[in-house]
Amino acid sequence: xxxxxxSCGAERRIGFLAGEQVxxxxxxxxxxxxxxxxxTDLGSLVNVEHLPALQKIAKAVGDKGDSKWSKPLxxxxxxxxxxxxxxxxxxxxxxxxxxxxxRTKNGHPMLRYHTKAPSAxxxxxxxxxxxxxxxxxxxAEPSLVVxxxxxxxxxxxxxxxKNVFGYAVATNVVSVDLKRKHGQWDKxxxxxxxxxxxxxxxxxxxxxxxxxxxxxxxxxxxxxxxxAESGLLGTAEILSEICFGMxxxxxxxxxxxTAEGVGFGELPERWLQDGDVVRSGIxxxxxxxxxxATY
Amino acid sequence: xxxxxxQVADQEMVAFVVGDQAISLHKAAAHLKHTSxxxxxxxxxxxxEAGPETWSELEDFYDEFRDGELPGDGQGNWWxxxxxxxxxxxxxxxxxxxxxGANYYQHLANxxxxxxxxxxAPPHVEYFTKSVNSIIGHxxxxxxxxxxxxxxxxxxxxxxxxxxxxxDVPVAxxxxxxxxxxxxxxxSARELQLGHQQYHRGKSLxxxxxxxxxxxxxxxxxxxxxxxMRQWVNGELKQDWPVGDMIYKIDKLIAVLSEGxxxxxxxxxxxxxxxxxxxxxxxQAWLQHGDVLEAEISRIGMLRNTIKMANFA
Numbered sequence: 368x369x370x371x372x373x374s375c376g377a378e379r380r381i382g383f384l385a386g387e388q389v390x391x392x393x394x395x396x397x398x399x400x401x402x403x404x405x406x407t408d409l410g411s412l413v414n415v416e417h418l419p420a421l422q423k424i425a426k427a428v429g430d431k432g433d434s435k436w437s438k439p440l441x442x443x444x445x446x447x448x449x450x451x452x453x454x455x456x457x458x459x460x461x462x463x464x465x466x467x468x469x470r471t472k473n474g475h476p477m478l479r480y481h482t483k484a485p486s487a488x489x490x491x492x493x494x495x496x497x498x499x500x501x502x503x504x505x506x507a508e509p510s511l512v513v514x515x516x517x518x519x520x521x522x523x524x525x526x527x528x529k530n531v532f533g534y535a536v537a538t539n540v541v542s543v544d545l546k547r548k549h550g551q552w553d554k555x556x557x558x559x560x561x562x563x564x565x566x567x568x569x570x571x572x573x574x575x576x577x578x579x580x581x582x583x584x585x586x587x588x589x590x591x592x593x594x595a596e597s598g599l600l601g602t603a604e605i606l607s608e609i610c611f612g613m614x615x616x617x618x619x620x621x622x623x624x625t626a627e628g629v630g631f632g633e634l635p636e637r638w639l640q641d642g643d644v645v646r647s648g649i650x651x652x653x654x655x656x657x658x659x660a661t662y
Numbered sequence: 663x664x665x666x667x668x669q670v671a672d673q674e675m676v677a678f679v680v681g682d683q684a685i686s687l688h689k690a691a692a693h694l695k696h697t698s699x700x701x702x703x704x705x706x707x708x709x710x711e712a713g714p715e716t717w718s719e720l721e722d723f724y725d726e727f728r729d730g731e732l733p734g735d736g737q738g739n740w741w742x743x744x745x746x747x748x749x750x751x752x753x754x755x756x757x758x759x760x761x762x763g764a765n766y767y768q769h770l771a772n773x774x775x776x777x778x779x780x781x782x783a784p785p786h787v788e789y790f791t792k793s794v795n796s797i798i799g800h801x802x803x804x805x806x807x808x809x810x811x812x813x814x815x816x817x818x819x820x821x822x823x824x825x826x827x828x829x830d831v832p833v834a835x836x837x838x839x840x841x842x843x844x845x846x847x848x849x850s851a852r853e854l855q856l857g858h859q860q861y862h863r864g865k866s867l868x869x870x871x872x873x874x875x876x877x878x879x880x881x882x883x884x885x886x887x888x889x890x891m892r893q894w895v896n897g898e899l900k901q902d903w904p905v906g907d908m909i910y911k912i913d914k915l916i917a918v919l920s921e922g923x924x925x926x927x928x929x930x931x932x933x934x935x936x937x938x939x940x941x942x943x944x945x946q947a948w949l950q951h952g953d954v955l956e957a958e959i960s961r962i963g964m965l966r967n968t969i970k971m972a973n974f975a
Contacts, residue, residue, distance in 0.1 A: 453794035454758040459860055472857055479860040482791050484757045486924050498830070501922045520868070521807075521974040551763060551790040552860055558922040559829070612810035612851075612867040614795050 368425040369653070370533070370568045372409045373443040381409050382443075383421075384567065386430040389443050394436030396420070399427035409568070410449035413532045414617045415516035418570060445566035446490045448514075448535065454482035455512075455562065455620040457539065458605045459552065461598035462627050476599040480609070483539070483622075484557035488564070494660040495540055495560050495645065502542040502558075505639045509583040509647035510539045510622040511595045513602060514568055519615040524607035531571045531606070532617070536655055537564035538583070538647040539622060543638075560657075564620075567653035574651065576602055581626045584646040585639075593626035595649065663724035664876040664963070665842070667706050667799075669748040676706055677747070678720075679876045679963075680727045684747045689740035691723070699723055706753045706877065710825055710841050711927040717825075717841070721881060749800035749875040752844055753823060755928045758791035759871060761819070761848055762915055763861065765908050765934025772942035787910050787918050792848070792932075793866040800875035803970040804849055804955075806867060811851035814949040814969065817935035818893040818901050818957040820886055821846040822912055823877055824929040831920040836913035839925065842877040843886050845965040846932045847893075847957045852941055852948075872957075872967045873930070883961040886912065891936060894956040895949070903936030905959065 369384040370392070382389040392412075396403045401420050406412050431437075459479030470477050489495065497505060516532025540562070545555035579595035596602065602623045609615060639645065639659050648654035664679040668686075676687040691699035699719065703709045709716060732741050764770045764784050798804070806814050825841030848865060849872070855864025865871075883889065887906030892899060910918070915931055940947040949955075951971035958964040 450756075452756070454791055456793070456862070470859075477857045477859070480858055480863040481860040482758055482793070482862055484791075484923065486757055486926060498922050548786045550784065550786070550788045553758075553760075553791045553862065554789045554919065554923070559924055609863070612807060613793060613863065614868050616795060619795070 368421045368570045368573070370409060370412070370448065370570070371566050372446045372448050374446065375438060375443045379408070379446060381406060381412060383425065384440070385428050385432045385437065387440050388432050388437040389440055390428060390432035390437040392424070395424050395428055395432060398433060398436065399424050408449045410451065410618045413514055413516055415530060415532055418516070418532070418572065421570060422572060447488050447563065448565045448568050449618070450488045451485045451620050452618055454484055454553070455622060456609060457481050457483060457556070457622040458600070458624070461600055461605070461624055462593065463597070463599060464627055478600065478605070481552045481556070483553070483562050487557050487559060487562035489560040489562060489657065491563065491566050491655045491657065493560060493563065493657060495563070495639070495657050496660050496662055497542070497558050497560070499661045502545050503638065504544040505540060505542050507583060507639060507645045507647070508539040508541060508625045509581040509591060510537045511579065511581055511602070511624045511649060512537045512564055513606065513621040513623055515615045515619040515621065516617050518617070519606070519610045522607060522610055524603040527606045527610065528571070528603050533568040533570040534574045534652055535565050535568045536647050536649045536652050537562060537622060538645055538655060538657060539625065563655050563657045565653070565655060569652045579649050579651065581624060582648050583626060584648070586644055591626035593624070595624045598624045663721050663879050663882055665706060665709065665720070665879070666752050666874065666876040667750040669750055670742060674750060676702070676704065676709060678724050678727060679744060680724070682744050683732055683741050684744045685727055685732070685741040687720070693736060693740045696723060707755070707928045710753065710823065713826065717879070721879065751797045751799045752874045752877045753928050753930070754797070755794060755930050756926060757929060758793055759797070759821070759846070759930035759932055760789050760791055760919060761865065761932040762910065762934040763788035763790060765910055766903065766936045767907070767909060768937040769935055769939070769942070772937050787915060789919060790861040790865065792871040796866045796868055796871040798869045798872050798967070800872070800965050800967070802869065802872065802967060804869040804872065804967050805970045805972045806851070807972055807974050810867065811854055812948065813852040815850045815852055815940040816893060816895065816949060816955050817848035817850060817939055818891050819846045819848050819935050820891065820905050820933045820959060821873060822916070822931045822933060824916070824925050824931070825927055827924055827926055828920050829924045830922070831917050831925070833913050833917040836916040839916055840880060841927070842879040843883055843962055844873055844877045845957050845959050845962055847872045847955060847965060847967065848932055848935060872965055874963070874965055876963045878962045889962065890960045892958050893938070896954055901936050901938035907936070908933060
């Protein structure tokens with residue numbers, strides 16, 4: 368199931384995609400005789416316990432929802448799925464061309480785990496916006512977002528993907544000069560609007576990790592590309608490493624992989640500027656596009 | 663006022679702490695027929711988000727308990743001796759607490775004695791974060807698994823709690839954004855902190871962010887720069903330093919953090935540790951199973967936690 372947060376008017380609702388339509392999740396559940404818990408936002412649904420019910424609904428609806436509870440995609444606005452309840456964890460340096468590749472401990476690459484504040488969450492189409500006097504070296508990296516769906520603590524890599532609710536795409540917006548300035552990276556990734564993600568969360572049953580590629584288009588020209596599982600560590604290895612000592616909870620987000628070419632913090636391209644349009648995509652999950660408008 | 667999140671039986675409550683007593687805000691308001699306050703916010707985060715009018719209403723109510731004794735028949739109903747309640751983390755923020763690295767010269771100098779680099783002030787504020795999931799309360803155990811780390815260290819720090827939304831906050835007004843202050847212990851797994859270079863993982867293991875027991879508002883704790891911070895390990899004084907000796911002061915930390923990024927009610931900025939941590943010792947000394955940490959900032963409170971080695975296999 369491809370879940371979204373959508374609005375048609377002021378109210379934000381939880382929906383899912385069926386063909387070119389958005390179906391209202393609670394109404395579809397009712398119509399198909401499936402019981403879901405009371406939901407405050409899409410984040411409150413994100414638990415592997417709910418996956419069987421969601422699959423039942425998706426199967427019953429097929430690729431066309433009842434017009435009583437579905438709308439053409441063109442008639443609604445899609446939003447970021449939800450604002451996560453803590454910072455997003457990022458597996459920094461997880462590309463084969465990164466200097467982390469040379470920094471190992473007993474042969475194990477020491478990834479640079481860092482974070483992005485949830486206040487940076489941005490909707491599709493929302494302008495990426497930062498003060499020009501604060502930073503002049505902003506870049507965008509396409510990222511796979513892992514949406515955790517269970518309390519996950521000390522789980523081996525062979526089992527850890529069972530605790531994943533789904534996957535999404537994000538544009539990881541980064542200020543490279545602020546990274547350098549502050550030394551620790553979290554602030555440089557946390558400016559407002561630096562985390563556009565979604566609009567789709569594809570449930571884990573729909574995703575084959577090995578086949579995924581993260582791509583970034585700058586003004587409709589492909590600038591970056593890389594297999595989601597072609598980094599130094601795979602998604603399962605990263606989640607397992609994190610959860611040895613750091614419990615992950617339902618709704619927590621982890622960015623595990625990006626494209627080749629972002630390793631040294633310098634794109635082969637140039638820094639983002641006003642008027643640019645940035646699009647990140649992962650075939651089979653979705654795309655998110657945002658214009659750039661500094662202030 | 664001194665405000666906390668306490669638990670009695672299974673019930674989580676907003677509480678005032680007055681001397682040795684913990685007073686349930688809602689139960690006291692109901693008992694004393696303070697009707698306007700019986701609908702006060704249900705969590706400390708919601709109190710902070712409700713804004714200055716609510717805060718001053720609560721401070722006025724707090725003052726009613728200041729002098730004078732609490733009625734004995736209320737004990738166990740709407741107030742308790744503080745040893746009879748569980749102190750949960752005073753606030754659960756909506757984003758990771760920020761922590762400032764290397765913000766006291768002497769800690770920097772001592773630490774750099776272990777790393778061949780000159781002890782010069784960092785040219786800019788160094789912010790990293792500890793995960794929300796790592797936050798624990800007063801008297802909760804700090805657990806670690808030997809397979810993950812064997813180099814657990816303590817760092818007593820002042821934690822500033824933000825009171826309102828702000829972006830590009832001017833340094834001159836930055837103290838206006840403060841709701842209050844609490845005590846933090848920035849527990850660190852040194853080999854992970856340094857091995858991964860970005861500090862987040864080494865600082866965010868489960869239980870590595872003890873906070874509390876109370877949040878003191880500036881009206882009651884005064885200027886935090888005038889306070890003294892001390893930490894004891896098993897009763898032995900390890901850290902003892904003036905809070906105000908920071909390289910980057912609290913107002914600067916708020917102003918720089920808010921550049922381009924909205925700071926929010928309940929957001930926490932942990933302001934850096936002072937000399938005396940295990941990392942600085944010769945030989946380096948790490949925390950062991952059973953060690954008791956007592957982290958105190960004068961006029962705010964004392965945060966106590968015990969180290970437990972565990973095997974989570």
